[in-house]
Amino acid sequence: MVERSLDFSGLRCPLPVLKLSSLYPQFKQGEIIDVVGDCPTFEKDIKAWCAKLGKTILNIEKSGNKIKVTIRI
Amino acid sequence: MKQHLCHYGGYLKCDNPNCEHRYALSEVLHLCSDVLEKIAQGDCSQKIDLKFERYAVQRLIINKVSQEVSAMIDLTHELAIGICEHFDVLKRLHEGDFSATASEDSSVEIVRMLGQLINKQKETFLEYINTINKHKEEIRHLCEQQNEILSSVGVAILVSDEDMTVEFVNHEFEITTGYTKEEVIGKMKWIEFIPEGLVQKMIEYHRLRRISPSFAPRQYETKFKKKNGEIRDILLTVGLIPYTKKSIASIIDITERKRINEQIIHSQKMESLGLLSGRVAHEYNNILTGIVGFAGLLYSKLEDEHLKSFADKIINAGERAKNLSRALLDFSRKEKIEKISELNINKYLNKFSDFIRSLIGKDIQLNLILPDKEIFYKIDPTHLDVILMNLVTNARDAMPEGGELTIGLKESYLDSVYTYTHPIVKQGYYVVICVTDTGTGMDEETKKRIFEPFFTTKPEGKGTGLGLSTVFGLLKQYEGHIHAYSELGKGTTFKIYLPLKEKKEKVALDKNRLKGSETILVVDDDDQARSYISLFLKEFGYKAIEAKDGIKALELYENHKEEIALSMIDLVIPGLPGAEIARKIRKIKPDAKILIMSGHPVNLKDMVSVEKGLIPEEILLKIRNMIDGIE
Numbered sequence: 001m002v003e004r005s006l007d008f009s010g011l012r013c014p015l016p017v018l019k020l021s022s023l024y025p026q027f028k029q030g031e032i033i034d035v036v037g038d039c040p041t042f043e044k045d046i047k048a049w050c051a052k053l054g055k056t057i058l059n060i061e062k063s064g065n066k067i068k069v070t071i072r073i
Numbered sequence: 074m075k076q077h078l079c080h081y082g083g084y085l086k087c088d089n090p091n092c093e094h095r096y097a098l099s100e101v102l103h104l105c106s107d108v109l110e111k112i113a114q115g116d117c118s119q120k121i122d123l124k125f126e127r128y129a130v131q132r133l134i135i136n137k138v139s140q141e142v143s144a145m146i147d148l149t150h151e152l153a154i155g156i157c158e159h160f161d162v163l164k165r166l167h168e169g170d171f172s173a174t175a176s177e178d179s180s181v182e183i184v185r186m187l188g189q190l191i192n193k194q195k196e197t198f199l200e201y202i203n204t205i206n207k208h209k210e211e212i213r214h215l216c217e218q219q220n221e222i223l224s225s226v227g228v229a230i231l232v233s234d235e236d237m238t239v240e241f242v243n244h245e246f247e248i249t250t251g252y253t254k255e256e257v258i259g260k261m262k263w264i265e266f267i268p269e270g271l272v273q274k275m276i277e278y279h280r281l282r283r284i285s286p287s288f289a290p291r292q293y294e295t296k297f298k299k300k301n302g303e304i305r306d307i308l309l310t311v312g313l314i315p316y317t318k319k320s321i322a323s324i325i326d327i328t329e330r331k332r333i334n335e336q337i338i339h340s341q342k343m344e345s346l347g348l349l350s351g352r353v354a355h356e357y358n359n360i361l362t363g364i365v366g367f368a369g370l371l372y373s374k375l376e377d378e379h380l381k382s383f384a385d386k387i388i389n390a391g392e393r394a395k396n397l398s399r400a401l402l403d404f405s406r407k408e409k410i411e412k413i414s415e416l417n418i419n420k421y422l423n424k425f426s427d428f429i430r431s432l433i434g435k436d437i438q439l440n441l442i443l444p445d446k447e448i449f450y451k452i453d454p455t456h457l458d459v460i461l462m463n464l465v466t467n468a469r470d471a472m473p474e475g476g477e478l479t480i481g482l483k484e485s486y487l488d489s490v491y492t493y494t495h496p497i498v499k500q501g502y503y504v505v506i507c508v509t510d511t512g513t514g515m516d517e518e519t520k521k522r523i524f525e526p527f528f529t530t531k532p533e534g535k536g537t538g539l540g541l542s543t544v545f546g547l548l549k550q551y552e553g554h555i556h557a558y559s560e561l562g563k564g565t566t567f568k569i570y571l572p573l574k575e576k577k578e579k580v581a582l583d584k585n586r587l588k589g590s591e592t593i594l595v596v597d598d599d600d601q602a603r604s605y606i607s608l609f610l611k612e613f614g615y616k617a618i619e620a621k622d623g624i625k626a627l628e629l630y631e632n633h634k635e636e637i638a639l640s641m642i643d644l645v646i647p648g649l650p651g652a653e654i655a656r657k658i659r660k661i662k663p664d665a666k667i668l669i670m671s672g673h674p675v676n677l678k679d680m681v682s683v684e685k686g687l688i689p690e691e692i693l694l695k696i697r698n699m700i701d702g703i704e
Contacts, residue, residue, distance in 0.1 A: 012114075013146070013149075013150065013153075014149055014150050014152070014153030014154070017153050017154065017157055018153050018156065018157065020157075021156070021157035021160045021161065022160075024160075024161065024164070025164050039114075040114055040116040041116075041146065041150065044150075045150060045153070045154070048150070048154050049154060049157055052154055052157065052158045052161075052176075053157065053158060053161050
């Protein structure tokens with residue numbers, strides 16, 4: 001059950017992960033969030049962010065140039 | 074593939090698709106701009122095919138740009154992810170999760186150094202925290218120690234704020250007052266513990282202490298109201314906690330101490346009065362002997378009846394004075410006890426109550442409460458007469474409109490707790506006789522003086538004031554004491570305590586109660602003792618089987634186990650000891666009744682024992698009780 005959705009479309013990498021990190025203190029442990037972006041390296045950055053911070057990627061969905069990644073915090 | 078024809082430099086619109094000369098410059102630029110745009114967006118995977126040679130310079134520039142931008146993007150991403158990671162670590166540290174550790178393996182030096190710095194900072198923080206925790210632990214330990222000291226100091230302690238609200242109380246306070254810490258701290262003001270009449274004065278002290286501390290008394294006696302409403306005398310010590318406006322008060326309950334002191338003072342006063350009156354009475358008696366003696370002589374020599382009557386008056390007055398000095402001697406305990414005899418107090422009180430019925434009148438109902446067990450005491454009966462007559466007369470006079478007079482008798486043990494609170498009383502068994510009336514009662518002041526000679530509340534001419542002082546003196550002669558309890562308008566109880574010198578029960582036994590027809594095995598190596606026991610058993614109807622030693626005893630028991638109701642076994646028998654014989658008998662019959670006999674009191678597990686020195690009746694009573702399952 002997605003509890004929060006963040007749209008970083010139009011932001012160039014690495015701004016989406018920096019933005020995600022700055023919002024991260026508001027998240028609850030175990031919360032499921034969607035992050036959307038259209039930067040070509042968005043998927044790679046989110047994957048790296050999740051790996052470093054120990055978060056789980058539940059799903060990746062591509063639609064046109066937009067990518068939606070579902071993460072368990 | 075067709076061979077390349079443009080061997081000399083090529084041309085526009087060349088048919089050969091592999092010919093590098095077939096594209097116009099604009100087209101080449103267009104191709105380059107597409108690639109550049111994608112690189113600019115961060116997609117550095119875009120490259121220009123290097124198999125063309127003619128535009129090599131352009132191609133190389135574009136690819137170089139792609140390579141450089143890619144490296145910059147990678148660096149930016151490394152930086153960003155590093156920041157994100159360290160941000161997360163800092164956030165966790167901020168939340169108190171000191172298991173968070175920043176990674177120190179980034180390829181970017183500044184990120185790596187930042188990680189190291191965060192970890193070092195964390196270590197420093199942890200050291201600080203450990204030191205703080207250590208100090209906290211020490212403080213906690215100190216506080217616990219202080220609390221322990223405050224609790225075990227045996228004095229109730231209270232700390233209050235300037236507005237008199239209680240901030241702290243120790244465990245002793247809870248014990249002394251009946252209040253719990255939860256009920257008091259922050260919820261009550263100390264004035265709520267003070268009886269109404271004293272509040273104003275103590276508030277003045279409270280204020281004075283803050284204005285001019287040297288003028289406020291530091292220690293004084295006052296009163297405290299317990300949770301149950303009881304008012305206690307206390308010794309209060311109050312001081313200000315330095316550099317604060319808080320007061321610290323220690324409270325010592327001195328109610329008992331005061332009462333004990335009063336008892337001691339009273340006893341000392343009575344002792345002095347006794348000494349004084351004894352001495353006076355003695356001297357007085359010597360003088361009276363002369364007066365009465367010579368007056369008698371005068372009486373016998375005189376012939377004139379008129380003059381004789383004068384001598385007679387002197388003799389009568391002298392006799393009255395002698396009686397007075399005798400009463401004083403009774404009080405001072407100078408009289409020798411001569412006619413002591415063992416009285417059955419139950420019987421005595423029965424007779425005494427019959428005698429006083431006419432004395433107390435019809436309006437007073439007499440109740441006599443006697444125990445079933447008869448109580449014996451060695452006393453001069455006339456002394457007991459004097460004691461009880463005085464108490465009964467006082468009781469009667471206290472009930473002019475009738476009431477109830479109750480005389481009770483019991484035996485009581487005054488333990489160390491009682492003697493602690495009544496220091497003039499010795500620990501031990503006492504015969505207690507109570508005389509209770511439902512009369513006018515006494516106030517505290519009267520109660521304090523009732524045993525003083527010549528103190529009376531009766532109208533002049535009605536009482537000598539020597540009644541209770543005589544009672545007091547007589548009881549002292551028997552090392553006894555008297556206690557008065559009185560409430561105004563409700564009545565008075567006098568309790569007299571006569572000490573039992575040796576606590577040996579003397580029971581008036583019903584001989585029929587001791588008889589039985591059961592068979593008893595008597596085991597004793599002493600021929601005389603064995604036959605004596607058998608003899609008195611037979612006298613009371615029992616059948617006795619005798620055994621000289623353990624082997625014989627066990628043999629007899631085996632053969633008569635259904636018949637034998639009880640076995641009496643001597644504790645010390647050569648060969649098999651008494652306790653061992655008892656155990657073996659219990660193996661034959663687990664519920665066998667066994668009475669161990671010994672020369673001295675013993676305490677054996679699961680065995681009833683009896684001293685050989687007891688009279689046969691007492692042993693028989695024990696046997697009967699055991700067979701009947703009472704003991």
